[in-house]
Each structure stands twice: as structure tokens, then as C-alpha cells.
Amino acid sequence: MRALPSRPAGPTYRVEFDRALKDAAIAGLIALGLFLPLIGLRTTQDIRNELTLETRWPLLFTMVGLVIAGSLINSFVITPWRAYRQEKPRTPSTAAAQFRHEFLRYFIPLAIGFVAVYPMLSLWLAGMQGSVKWVDNFGIQILIYVMLGLGLNIVVGLAGLLDLGYVAFYAVGAYSFALLAEHFGLSFFTLLPLAGILATFWGVLLGFPVLRLRGDYLAIVTLAFGEIIRLVLINWVPVTNGYAGISGIPRPTFFGIPFNASDEGFAATFGIPFHPVHRAIFLYYIILALVLLTALVTVRLRRLPIGRAWEALREDEIACRSLGINTTNTKLTAFAIGAMFGGFAGSFFAARQGFISPESFTFHESATIVAIVVLGGMGSQIGVAIAAVAMIGGTEILRELDFLKALFGNEFDPTQYRMLLFGLGMVMIMVWKPRGLIGTRQPSVVLAERKAISGTLVKEGRG
Amino acid sequence: MTEPLLAVRGVETYYGSICALKGVDLEVHEGEIVTLIGANGAGKSTLMMTIFANPRARKGRIVFAGQDITQLPTHEIARIRIAQSPEGRRIFARMTVLENLQMGAIAAGMDENDAQLTRVLDLFPRLAERLSQRGGTLSGGEQQMLAIARALMSQPRLLLLDEPSLGLAPLVAQQIFAIVRELNQHHHLTVFLVEQNAFHALKLAHRGYVMVNGVITMSGSGRDLLERPEVRSAYLEGGRQH
Numbered sequence: 001m002r003a004l005p006s007r008p009a010g011p012t013y014r015v016e017f018d019r020a021l022k023d024a025a026i027a028g029l030i031a032l033g034l035f036l037p038l039i040g041l042r043t044t045q046d047i048r049n050e051l052t053l054e055t056r057w058p059l060l061f062t063m064v065g066l067v068i069a070g071s072l073i074n075s076f077v078i079t080p081w082r083a084y085r086q087e088k089p090r091t092p093s094t095a096a097a098q099f100r101h102e103f104l105r106y107f108i109p110l111a112i113g114f115v116a117v118y119p120m121l122s123l124w125l126a127g128m129q130g131s132v133k134w135v136d137n138f139g140i141q142i143l144i145y146v147m148l149g150l151g152l153n154i155v156v157g158l159a160g161l162l163d164l165g166y167v168a169f170y171a172v173g174a175y176s177f178a179l180l181a182e183h184f185g186l187s188f189f190t191l192l193p194l195a196g197i198l199a200t201f202w203g204v205l206l207g208f209p210v211l212r213l214r215g216d217y218l219a220i221v222t223l224a225f226g227e228i229i230r231l232v233l234i235n236w237v238p239v240t241n242g243y244a245g246i247s248g249i250p251r252p253t254f255f256g257i258p259f260n261a262s263d264e265g266f267a268a269t270f271g272i273p274f275h276p277v278h279r280a281i282f283l284y285y286i287i288l289a290l291v292l293l294t295a296l297v298t299v300r301l302r303r304l305p306i307g308r309a310w311e312a313l314r315e316d317e318i319a320c321r322s323l324g325i326n327t328t329n330t331k332l333t334a335f336a337i338g339a340m341f342g343g344f345a346g347s348f349f350a351a352r353q354g355f356i357s358p359e360s361f362t363f364h365e366s367a368t369i370v371a372i373v374v375l376g377g378m379g380s381q382i383g384v385a386i387a388a389v390a391m392i393g394g395t396e397i398l399r400e401l402d403f404l405k406a407l408f409g410n411e412f413d414p415t416q417y418r419m420l421l422f423g424l425g426m427v428m429i430m431v432w433k434p435r436g437l438i439g440t441r442q443p444s445v446v447l448a449e450r451k452a453i454s455g456t457l458v459k460e461g462r463g
Numbered sequence: 464m465t466e467p468l469l470a471v472r473g474v475e476t477y478y479g480s481i482c483a484l485k486g487v488d489l490e491v492h493e494g495e496i497v498t499l500i501g502a503n504g505a506g507k508s509t510l511m512m513t514i515f516a517n518p519r520a521r522k523g524r525i526v527f528a529g530q531d532i533t534q535l536p537t538h539e540i541a542r543i544r545i546a547q548s549p550e551g552r553r554i555f556a557r558m559t560v561l562e563n564l565q566m567g568a569i570a571a572g573m574d575e576n577d578a579q580l581t582r583v584l585d586l587f588p589r590l591a592e593r594l595s596q597r598g599g600t601l602s603g604g605e606q607q608m609l610a611i612a613r614a615l616m617s618q619p620r621l622l623l624l625d626e627p628s629l630g631l632a633p634l635v636a637q638q639i640f641a642i643v644r645e646l647n648q649h650h651h652l653t654v655f656l657v658e659q660n661a662f663h664a665l666k667l668a669h670r671g672y673v674m675v676n677g678v679i680t681m682s683g684s685g686r687d688l689l690e691r692p693e694v695r696s697a698y699l700e701g702g703r704q705h
């Protein structure tokens with residue numbers, strides 16, 4: 001398979017056929033040696049508590065076959081392709097920038113259009129029953145993480161403060177919502193801002209002591225903060241009900257009309273048959289609105305002095321101070337605003353689930369959100385959104401891959417390979433796009449006129 | 464004699480328990496270029512940063528335009544029209560030239576200042592051609608120009624420059640010095656210049672100070688210092704041609 005595009009000039013990479021076969025054979029042998037005890041043989045305890053040895057030859061040979069195939073693909077496709085890429089003269093960067101510009105210009109409206117009609121699309125394609133899953137498990141779930149990603153993006157991506165305990169603010173938002181709803185009977189739309197304010201408050205509270213820290217130290221302290229909040233939620237039983245969590249959280253209503261099967265319910269009021277998908281769609285649009293709000297606020301903030309200061313802070317703290325930026329306040333605002341969006345997401349989460357417990361707020365959540373921000377490209381909002389779709393959507397898709405059971409036997413559960421695939425995906429992205437999916441930063445000011453930029457003719461940037 | 468624009472009186476600065484400045488006295492008058500030379504590790508950058516209260520002087524006073532600024536926080540010092548181009552330039556690498564410049568104006572508590580931008584870009588036509596280029600992709604000389612231009616955006620009365628010729632080819636360093644002279648002569652900017660390049664710095668400056676191990680050992684007019692044998696042997700021999 002010498003499908004290399006031949007080029008007229010310059011040295012061209014040649015696949016060495018023998019070498020490739022030899023590599024594949026060696027890789028296969030190593031894999032066989034490793035997998036024989038790991039996969040080929042398996043001990044099981046039977047009813048009499050005796051160990052029996054079981055052989056799994058088909059699985060073993062499938063795996064070894066995969067390794068050999070991988071080696072061959074590497075020799076015949078990936079290496080030549082990379083060699084080709086290296087030889088290829090670099091395209092002028094202006095053309096690439098032009099393309100990026102065009103891409104972003106059309107991509108954002110298209111993407112927003114798509115998410116706006118997504119529930120309808122799903123209703124049309126999957127019907128009412130199927131749509132509950134597609135709107136709730138996919139749409140809402142992904143959007144919650146987009147929201148969290150956008151919030152953390154302010155702290156990590158823009159201000160450059162690595163916060164590994166972001167889940168704390170998510171938890172504060174969720175529990176504030178749940179407790180205030182339980183004790184004061186306030187409605188969703190009153191509680192949402194309240195929960196946001198409480199999370200902001202906690203953001204400032206955490207911000208104060210950690211302001212002097214940087215880099216690794218900051219990361220560890222915020223990590224600890226996330227754990228402390230979770231432990232408090234577990235152990236402060238009289239208030240938080242501990243592990244058992246809080247249930248019966250009121251659901252959002254449609255201007256006072258609940259989404260249930262009663263006579264006052266949404267379906268009855270509008271004279272349509274009751275279906276759970278109504279609520280799912282309503283929730284979907286709430287979180288979509290929240291996400292768009294977050295994105296919009298971030299875009300605006302980036303153009304204000306405070307947003308510029310965040311980005312400058314990420315680049316060079318000493319320069320910032322000598323330019324007159326109050327770095328303390330700048331960091332605090334980043335923390336507080338990031339926390340506020342985390343709080344919004346948390347209260348939405350509580351309202352959607354109707355039940356929360358400390359288990360929803362583990363370090364794993366923080367890590368996922370940080371991963372979304374990093375994969376997205378530290379600071380890029382579109383990148384964050386794409387990364388959230390890939391990571392959260394990917395996880396959900398794994399649940400759908402039932403057909404793999406036919407291939408690997410009935411015990412095979414694709415979701416158990418989630419972390420493995422995550423890891424693989426991340427390594428691949430970091431190899432190919434080390435700065436994240438959207439790695440180049442968009443300037444927050446662009447020149448209104450590009451043509452005449454001589455000293456005296458310079459026009460002020462357009463905000 | 465009139466009140467100096469900047470007066471440093473008996474300043475002592477410590478890094479932990481290490482004493483980096485052991486009682487420094489120094490004055491900069493309105494309209495002057497004053498240079499501070501000294502070997503590596505003498506404490507020149509420390510003095511520069513101490514004027515900006517980062518680190519803060521443990522003893523002594525720093526007075527700017529009649530106001531004691533020793534206890535002011537760093538970001539407020541930058542707002543009373545002292546600007547600094549710190550050692551190593553420290554431009555914002557991922558931001559464009561225009562954004563870098565605007566940071567200089569915004570941070571000093573001013574609006575994005577159109578007129579000042581035009582003035583600064585007139586001084587640095589090289590930057591004017593590169594407004595949408597990212598700071599990190601500029602050449603070393605251009606980065607230094609950007610660092611100075613950024614500091615100028617806040618319309619300072621006093622500009623502190625820490626080793627603007629660092630890592631630059633002699634010709635480019637000359638250009639930078641020429642700009643400093645122009646700023647001083649035509650824009651009435653007072654400049655306090657820290658330099659390794661003693662020959663050019665002393666030629667450029669009205670007055671100079673020599674610092675050794677955290678104390679000022681010599682001072683005088685630039686020409687006067689250039690003639691002194693101690694200065695020649697310690698800072699000029701070999702480096703004299705450039």
C-alpha cells in the first residue's frame with residue numbers, strides 16, 4: 001500500500017515493506033506474551049470455592065490481532081503521513097488564519113442554530129419517548145458541563161488560576177438551592193440568582209486566602225477546598241442530611257404551571273396529552289439560556305478592562321502590577337465570577353434532578369471540568385463547548401453501544417472503558433493539538449481598518 | 464536647588480533575611496536622564512522594584528513629586544504617573560501589540576486613550592506596522608520597544624527603564640537609546656535608566672550613580688563618571704567600543 005501522494009520535488013518517504021512486517025510481528029509476539037496471562041487465562045471461583053482455570057482464546061487472538069493491525073497501520077499510514085506532513089511546505093499562515101476566521105464566523109451561528117432546534121429535531125427523529133433520553137441525557141447533561149466549563153474557563157483559561165476544586169461552587173449552588181427551596185419554599189427563578197450569589201460569596205471567601213499562591217500551590221489548595229466542601233456536606237447531617245442527600249427539590253415551573261399529569265399541569269393547561277418530554281424540553285431551554293448568558297457575559301467581560309486584566313494576569317503577574325493592575329482584586333473577581341456561574345449550574349442541576357447528594361460533587365467532577373477547559377484550549381469558549389460535547393456526549397454514547405456485546409460477549413460493558421477512552425482521547429488531542437482544540441487566542445480588539453496603519457493614521461480598536 | 468521629582472532616602476530592602484539594598488540615597492530631578500550602573504547582582508533591579516513597592520523598603524523613604532510613596536501599594540504607584548519597563552521586558556506574549564499597549568493605558572486608570580496611542584505609535588513606527596501581531600512573535604528589539612511604549616501609554620512623568628539594551632544587537636540598542644533621548648528632549652520625560660551598557664548609558668545620561676553590593680559608591684555627571692579610572696576599569700574596559 002504505497003498510497004503516498006507522490007510529489008515532484010524533494011525526498012519522498014518510502015515505506016520499507018520488510019521492516020513494517022517485522023515490526024508488526026514483533027509487536028504481535030510481545031502482545032501475545034503479555035496478553036496470554038492477562039487476557040488468555042482467567043481464574044474463576046466456582047460454587048465449591050475452587051479455583052478453575054478458564055481459557056479465552058478468541059478474545060486473546062482478537063487483542064493480538066488488534067495490536068498487529070495497529071502496528072501495520074502505523075507503518076503504512078501514520079508514519080508516511082507524518083513524513084509527508086513534515087516535507088510539505090508550510091502554507092502561508094495568513095491563509096490558515098483566513099480559514100479559521102471564516103470557520104468561526106459560520107460555525108458559531110450554525111452551532112447556536114443547531115442547539116436551538118435540537119429538541120425539535122430529536123422529537124422529529126426519535127419521537128416523544130425516545131426524545132426524553134436525547135434531550136435529557138444528552139442535551140441537558142452536555143449543556144450543564146458547557147456551563148461549568150465556561151465558568152471555570154474564566155478562572156483557569158482567562159485568569160490562569162488553576163482551580164481544581166471548582167466542583168465546590170457547583171455543590172454550593174446545588175445545596176443552596178435545595179435548602180432554600182426546602183425551608184423557604186422559594187421558586188426556581190428566585191433561587192437561581194440567590195444560589196449564584198451564595199456561590200460568589202464562597203468564591204470570594206476561598207479567593208482571599210489563596211491569592212498569594214500560584215501554580216501548583218494554588219491547585220493543591222483549591223483541590224483541598226473542594227474536598228472540604230464535600231466532607232462538610234457529608235458530615236453536617238442536621239443540615240445537609242449527609243450521604244442520604246436532599247430529595248423532593250421543587251422542579252422549575254412554566255410561569256407557575258407545574259409539569260405534571262394533574263389538572264393544573266402544563267399538559268392539561270395547554271390541552272395536550274401529558275408527557276415527561278415537555279419538562280425535559282423546558283429544562284433544556286433554561287440551561288441553554290444560561291449557557292448563552294454565560295458565554296455572552298464572558299465575551300463582554302473580555303473586552304472590559306477587568307477581562308483584559310485577567311488575561312494579562314495569566315501572562316505576567318509582575319508586569320501587571322507595574323502597570324497598575326490591582327492583582328488581588330483581579331484574581332478575586334475571576335474567582336467570584338467563575339464561582340457564580342458554577343453556582344448557577346449547581347442550582348439548575350438540583351432543580352433538574354430533584355435530588356442531590358454529596359456523591360454528585362466528587363473530585364472526579366472537578367477533573368472533568370478542568371479537562372474540558374484544557375482540551376478546549378484554555379480560554380476559548382467555542383473550544384470549551386466542543387470539548388464538553390465530545391467528553392460528555394462521548395460518555396453517553398458509550399451507553400448506546402450495545403451491539404458491541406455481540407462482539408465481546410454479554411458481560412462486556414462499554415461504559416467501563418470510558419476512562420480508558422478518555423485517556424486515549426486526551427493523549428491524542430495533546431499530541432496533535434498541544435494547545436487544545438482551539439489553541440490560538442482571539443484578540444479582544446481588532447483594528448477597524450487594516451489598510452492604513454501608519455503612525456498618524458491609526459484608528460482606535462473596535463471593542 | 465529645587466525639589467527632586469524622585470528622592471530615594473536611606474532605603475534598605477531585604478529578601479527574607481538577605482539585605483539587598485543597604486541604605487541607598489538617590490535623586491532624580493525633573494527633566495533629567497539619570498542612570499544607575501553596577502555589576503550583576505548589585506541591586507539595581509531591586510532598587511527599581513523597591514520604588515514600585517514590590518518588594519517594599521524596610522527602612523527609608525521614597526518620595527515622588529513631594530508625596531511619600533513608600534507605603535503605597537504597587538498598583539497605586541503606577542497610577543501616580545510613574546511608569547516602569549521592568550527587566551526582561553515582560554510583555555504579554557499572547558496578546559497583540561495593540562492589546563499590550565492598551566493594557567498600559569487601562570491599567571493606569573485611564574480610558575483607552577486614542578490620542579496617546581497615536582503619539583506613542585508615532586515614536587515607534589515599527590510597532591504601528593505590527594499592531595495585530597502577537598507580542599511573543601516580535602523580535603527582541605521590537606519587544607523592548609513595546610515594553611517602553613506600553614509604559615508610555617499611561618502618560619508618565621517619570622519612566623523607569625531596567626536594562627532596555629538587554630540581549631539586543633549594538634545597533635538596536637543604539638536605536639533604543641536614541642528613542643530615550645528623544646523622549647527626554649522633545650517630550651520632557653524624566654528617565655531613570657538602569658543599564659549594564661555603562662558606556663552608552665553614561666554618555667546618554669545627565670547624571671549617573673554606580674552601585675556596588677547594595678550601596679551607591681559613586682555619583683556624578685555622566686561625562687565625569689566616564690572619565691574616572693575606577694569606573695573605566697570596572698565597567699568600561701573591553702566593552703568600550705560598544
Ligand SMILES: Nc1ncnc2c1ncn2[C@@H]1O[C@H](COP(=O)(O)OP(=O)(O)OP(=O)(O)O)[C@@H](O)[C@H]1O
Nearest residue numbers: 478481483501502503504505506507508509510659
Ligand atoms: N526575589 C529574590 N529573592 C531573593 N534574593 C533576590 C531576589 N531578587 C534578587 N535577589 C538578590 O538580590 C541581589 C540583587 O539583585 P538584583 O536583581 O537587584 O541585581 P541587579 O543589579 O539588577 O543585577 P543584574 O544586572 O544582573 O540584573 C542579588 O544578590 C540577588 O540574588
Ligand SMILES: [Mg+2]
Nearest residue numbers: 507508509550
Ligand atoms: Mg537587574
